[in-house]
Each structure stands twice: as C-alpha cells, then as structure tokens.
Amino acid sequence: MSSSHTQVIDHAHSGEIDSHHDEHHDHKPQGFLDRWLFTTNHKDIGTLYLVFSLIMFLVGGSMAMVIRAELFMPGLQLVEPDFYNQMTTMHALIMVFGAVMPAWVGFANWMIPMMIGAPDMALPRMNNWSFWILPFAFTMLLSTLFMESGGPAAGWTLYPPLSLQGGQSFAFVVFAVHMMGISSIMGSINVIATILNMRAPGMTLLRMPLFVWTWLITAFLLIAVMPVLAGAVTMLLTDHFFGTSFFNAAGGGDPVMFQHIFWFFGHPEVYIMILPAFGVVSEIIPTFARKPLFGYAAMVYATASIAFLSFIVWAHHMFTVGMPLAGQLFFMYATMLIAVPTGVKVFNWVSTMWQGSMTFETPMLFAIGFVVLFTIGGLSGLMLAIASVDLQYHDTYFVVAHFHYVLVPGSVFALMAGTYYWLPKWTGHMYSERWGKIHFWLSTISVNVLFFPQHYLGLAGMPRRIPDYSVQFADFNMISSIGGFVFGASQLIFVGIIIHCVYKSRVKASARVWEGAKGLEWILSSPPPYHSFNTPPPINRNTVAHADEYAH
Amino acid sequence: MPIDRPNMNADQKAELKQRRSRVMVTAWILAAVAVAIFATFILSGVMADK
Numbered sequence: 001m002s003s004s005h006t007q008v009i010d011h012a013h014s015g016e017i018d019s020h021h022d023e024h025h026d027h028k029p030q031g032f033l034d035r036w037l038f039t040t041n042h043k044d045i046g047t048l049y050l051v052f053s054l055i056m057f058l059v060g061g062s063m064a065m066v067i068r069a070e071l072f073m074p075g076l077q078l079v080e081p082d083f084y085n086q087m088t089t090m091h092a093l094i095m096v097f098g099a100v101m102p103a104w105v106g107f108a109n110w111m112i113p114m115m116i117g118a119p120d121m122a123l124p125r126m127n128n129w130s131f132w133i134l135p136f137a138f139t140m141l142l143s144t145l146f147m148e149s150g151g152p153a154a155g156w157t158l159y160p161p162l163s164l165q166g167g168q169s170f171a172f173v174v175f176a177v178h179m180m181g182i183s184s185i186m187g188s189i190n191v192i193a194t195i196l197n198m199r200a201p202g203m204t205l206l207r208m209p210l211f212v213w214t215w216l217i218t219a220f221l222l223i224a225v226m227p228v229l230a231g232a233v234t235m236l237l238t239d240h241f242f243g244t245s246f247f248n249a250a251g252g253g254d255p256v257m258f259q260h261i262f263w264f265f266g267h268p269e270v271y272i273m274i275l276p277a278f279g280v281v282s283e284i285i286p287t288f289a290r291k292p293l294f295g296y297a298a299m300v301y302a303t304a305s306i307a308f309l310s311f312i313v314w315a316h317h318m319f320t321v322g323m324p325l326a327g328q329l330f331f332m333y334a335t336m337l338i339a340v341p342t343g344v345k346v347f348n349w350v351s352t353m354w355q356g357s358m359t360f361e362t363p364m365l366f367a368i369g370f371v372v373l374f375t376i377g378g379l380s381g382l383m384l385a386i387a388s389v390d391l392q393y394h395d396t397y398f399v400v401a402h403f404h405y406v407l408v409p410g411s412v413f414a415l416m417a418g419t420y421y422w423l424p425k426w427t428g429h430m431y432s433e434r435w436g437k438i439h440f441w442l443s444t445i446s447v448n449v450l451f452f453p454q455h456y457l458g459l460a461g462m463p464r465r466i467p468d469y470s471v472q473f474a475d476f477n478m479i480s481s482i483g484g485f486v487f488g489a490s491q492l493i494f495v496g497i498i499i500h501c502v503y504k505s506r507v508k509a510s511a512r513v514w515e516g517a518k519g520l521e522w523i524l525s526s527p528p529p530y531h532s533f534n535t536p537p538p539i540n541r542n543t544v545a546h547a548d549e550y551a552h
Numbered sequence: 553m554p555i556d557r558p559n560m561n562a563d564q565k566a567e568l569k570q571r572r573s574r575v576m577v578t579a580w581i582l583a584a585v586a587v588a589i590f591a592t593f594i595l596s597g598v599m600a601d602k
Contacts, residue, residue, distance in 0.1 A: 119554075122554075122575045122578075122579070123575065123579060126579075185583075185586050188582070189578075189579050189582045189583060189586075190579075192578060192582060193575050193578040193579045193582070196574075196578055197554070197571055197574050197575045197578060198554060198571075198575075223582055223585060223586050223589075224585075224589065226586070227586045227587070227589040227590035227593070228589060228590075228593055230590050231589075231590050231592075231593030231594050231597070232593070234594060235594070235597050246597050246600075254600075257600075261593065
C-alpha cells in the first residue's frame with residue numbers, strides 16, 4: 001500500500017463516479033506505532049486481523065503436526081498423553097478463536113466499508129480496541145503451556161468434571177476466553193452499526209453484496225452466543241476456584257447442564273465460522289462465471305434461515321447423554337432441516353456456474369473446491385444428525401472427519417479464496433497465479449488424503465482424542481498423517497505467495513482486478529486510497545454487485 | 553462515525569448529526585443485549601444452584 005494520491009475509479013468500467021474528493025485523503029500516519037498501534041483506519045485494522053490470524057493459523061497448524069506425528073504409528077511415539085491432550089485442546093481453541101474468527105473479522109474490516117460505500121467502520125476507536133485485545137488474550141492462553149499445571153487438556157468444549165481437574169492455569173484459560181468474547185462482541189457491534197447506518201444512499205439492504213449480508217447475520221449470531229460462552233466459563237471458574245457447584249454433581253450441580261449451555265453457544269459458533277465463507281464464495285463464483293448470482297434474495301433468506309435453525313439444534317451434539325425420545329426426535333429433525341437452506345445455496349452456486357463463461361483462476365478454484373468438499377462435510381453432518389446411528393458415530397474419528405471437512409476445505413478454503421480474490425485489491429499487486437494453482441492442487445489433494453480416511457477410522461470404531469490406538473487402525477492413520485504433513489507444508493507456499501505479492505511482485509493490479517467483478521470495491525483503485533468514499537458513491541447497475549432487480 | 557464533508561449545508565449537518573446518534577443508539581442497544589444475555593445465564597445458574 002505504498003502509492004499516494006491514487007485514483008479512485010476505473011473510468012472505463014464505472015461511468016460517472018465523482019472521484020476528486022478521495023484523492024486528497026490519502027494521509028497515512030507516519031510513525032510505526034501511530035500507523036499500527038493507534039490506528040482507527042478500517043483497512044489497517046483489517047490487515048492487523050489478517051496478519052494475526054495467519055500467525056495463529058501457523059501456531060495451531062504446528063500443533064496439528066504434533067498430533068498427526070504422534071498418530072503416525074500405533075504406540076506412544078513423541079509426546080506424553082497429557083501433553084497430547086493439551087495439543088488437541090489448544091489446536092482447536094487457537095484455530096476457532098485465533099485463526100478462523102479473526103480472519104473473518106479482518107475480511108469484514110477491509111471489505112464491508114468499501115462494499116457499502118462507507119468511509120470507515122462506524123466506531124473506529126472501538127475497532128482498534130477489538131483487535132488489540134486479541135494478542136493479549138492469546139499470549140495468555142498460550143502461556144499456560146509453560147505453567148506447572150500445563151495448558152487446558154479437556155478438549156475445546158471444556159466439559160466438567162474433566163476441565164475442573166486442571167490446575168491453576170485454568171483461570172488464565174477462562175480469562176483468555178472472556179477477552180476473546182469481548183473482542184468478538186465489540187467487533188460485531190461495529191459491523192452491525194456500520195451496515196445499518198453507514199450505507200451509501202441507494203444501497204438498500206437487498207442491494208448489498210452477499211458477503212455483507214452474511215456478515216450482518218453472523219454479527220447477530222455472535223452477539224447472541226458469545227455472552228452464553230462467557231457465562232458458562234464464568235460458572236466453571238467459580239466451580240473451580242470459589243467452591244460453587246453449578247456443574248459439580250457432588251454439590252448438587254449438573255455437568256450435563258454445562259453441555260447444554262456450551263452447545264447453545266457452540267452450534268451457532270459453527271455457523272459463525274461458515275456463513276462469511278458462504279458470502280465470499282457467493283462473490284467469487286459470479287465473477288468467474290461471468291453471470292449474475294442465481295437467486296440473490298433466496299441466498300439472503302437461506303442465510304437467515306440457517307442462522308435461525310442454528311439456535312434450535314444444539315442437543316444433536318449430546319444424543320449420548322440420555323435424552324427423552326421426543327427431544328431426540330426434535331433435535332434430529334431440526335438438524336436435518338438445515339440441509340434445506342444449505343441445499344438452496346449449493347444449488348444456487350451451481351446454477352450460477354451453469355452455462356457461464358467460466359475461467360479457473362486461483363480464487364475460483366478454491367471456491368469450487370469449497371462447494372464440492374463442504375458438501376461432503378454437510379452430508380456427513382446429516383448422517384450424524386440421525387439420533388439412532390449417532391450412538392455409533394459419537395466421539396469417533398467420523399466426527400473429526402466431518403467437522404474438519406466443514407472447517408478446512410470449508411471455512412479455510414473460503415478464506416484462501418477470498419485472500420486470492422482481494423489480495424490484488426489490498427496490495428495493488430498481482431500474486432503469482434502459477435504458485436496459487438500449485439497451492440490449490442497440493443492443498444486439495446492433501447486435505448482429502450488427510451481427512452477422508454478418518455471417516456473409515458471412525459466407522460471402524462477409533463475414538464477421538466487418544467494418543468495411541470489399536471494396530472487395526474494403523475494404515476489409515478499413516479495415510480492421514482502423510483496427508484497432514486503435505487497439507488501443512490503446502491500452507492508455507494501460501495505464506496510465500498502473500499509475502500511475494502506484498503513486497504516483491506512487480507505486476508500492478510488494475511482497479512477492477514477481475515474482468516467479471518462487480519461491486520463498489522472494484523471502482524476504487526488498487527490499492528484503494530487510505531481513506532475511501534468520503535463522498536458517497538452513486539449506486540446503480542454498474543456499482544451494485546448483486547441484486548435481483550439488476551440480474552437481467 | 554459518519555464524517556464531516558467540506559461545505560455541508562444545514563440540512564446535511566442535521567442529517568449527519570442524526571446518523572451519528574443512530575450509530576450510538578444501535579451500538580448501545582446491542583451492548584445492552586449482550587450484557588443481558590450474559591446476566592441471564594449467570595443468574596439462572598445462581599438460581600439453580602440454590
């Protein structure tokens with residue numbers, strides 16, 4: 001982002017947009033601290049979030065390498081069982097709260113103001129605070145690994161009574177979770193206040209890009225459920241240190257109640273990680289299919305339906321705790337209902353591609369990979385929704401395979417697709433398309449080698465969260481670990497591509513980087529001015545990304 | 553926050569002021585909802601603990 005006084009529009013494509021105001025607002029703070037520590041600029045804060053999440057992605061990924069190395073062969077190879085449990089727990093906490101969620105907030109910060117024609121987020125100082133809480137939260141969380149009692153080892157679900165048997169470091173874990181929650185809630189308030197109040201005149205709700213819509217709904221989910229997690233871990237904290245018995249059966253408490261509260265947070269949390277992915281894919285596919293998004297309004301309603309249903313399905317995570325038949329039936333059918341709006345989305349993505357003039361640049365490859373592989377994760381989710389057979393699948397590697405298919409070739413592929421799609425816009429330079437495609441194919445092949453065999457391991461009865469296993473599971477585990485190592489190494493290519501694009505690439509990106517791209521972000525120069533849209537842009541057929549009224 | 557633009561007339565200034573207050577009202581309502589949900593879960597836990 002080195003250019004100053006950049007042009008605001010690509011005149012060839014955008015028509016009559018008045019650009020002269022923004023050219024005079026490219027004043028970045030000069031000092032390093034002023035620029036990054038005290039910044040209130042949505043683009044800078046977006047960059048901070050994205051860099052932080054990439055670092056956390058590598059930290060969490062290193063823990064995954066420890067896990068797969070231990071599981072490479074039967075028997076205890078590298079680490080003690082307790083440390084192995086710390087690795088599985090920390091891997092999940094870091095990937096969920098440190099990698100995927102902050103990455104989506106980074107995308108939201110960068111893109112939402114530009115997509116709705118706003119000059120910045122609605123509450124820029126709070127935006128700065130939301131981000132800078134996170135490094136402290138994760139330093140505190142990671143520091144537990146070096147404490148006498150070790151890091152959390154009860155799984156990311158922190159189920160009592162196991163989680164209450166940890167040592168003094170548990171207080172650090174709870175406080176870290178509180179800080180992550182506060183950060184997420186403040187970020188969500190900012191997103192909602194921005195979208196509801198800062199849209200350019202004419203940018204009605206049903207003209208907003210799908211990414212903005214999915215983030216609006218995600219932000220409401222976050223505000224609804226992060227306080228629930230905060231409440232649950234606060235009660236764990238007092239049970240552990242202050243002698244209460246919320247979840248302690250010996251004192252009259254109920255450990256199963258924790259599971260209900262946790263999953264009332266935990267299931268919407270799954271959609272918090274995937275809804276923005278739906279939004280990104282809905283931006284990318286029309287661009288490279290060179291067709292309007294099929295069924296824009298249906299996509300919006302499907303997103304809202306998925307969000308609503310996410311609140312009434314939580315107990316499908318706990319069919320095995322013992323539940324009345326009526327409860328099992330309700331949660332089973334409600335869970336299956338989610339397949340309907342999700343199916344609408346997959347149908348619409350495929351219909352958008354149908355008879356389109358498709359090209360397969362890296363963002364499109366990752367988007368198509370997302371549609372295919374996320375659907376596999378969705379189908380195994382339907383299998384898990386069936387209460388009677390979940391008794392067989394529960395706590396096996398089938399569940400591990402399912403949620404990794406949804407989160408890795410799901411959320412993470414969408415993050416990569418979005419990064420390749422908007423990186424030229426952010427940096428003003430093109431990335432290496434050749435290396436992008438190498439990254440895609442290596443990732444796609446290895447992620448399947450990594451996770452597909454885990455379905456078979458689960459069906460054969462291998463339990464999750466164990467460092468050692470019976471020899472009958474040896475072959476599939478070795479294949480899975482090899483896939484894991486290749487997938488892990490492939491992500492170093494991703495890091496290399498980004499560093500090259502930011503610092504070394506000499507290929508300048510045009511304003512409308514992709515020929516088929518539509519939307520307000522593409523009428524800004526690449527990179528966009530430090531302050532953009534100080535004057536609201538006109539909203540018309542040329543500047544609206546998707547809207548049914550402009551679809552023909 | 554919605555920002556000042558050069559040479560704004562009185563109507564635009566009034567609209568800007570209204571927009572800023574809408575941002576603050578939205579933010580405070582959402583923050584209150586978050587605190588209320590947290591308090592509800594803690595209080596229901598306390599009630600059940602007795």
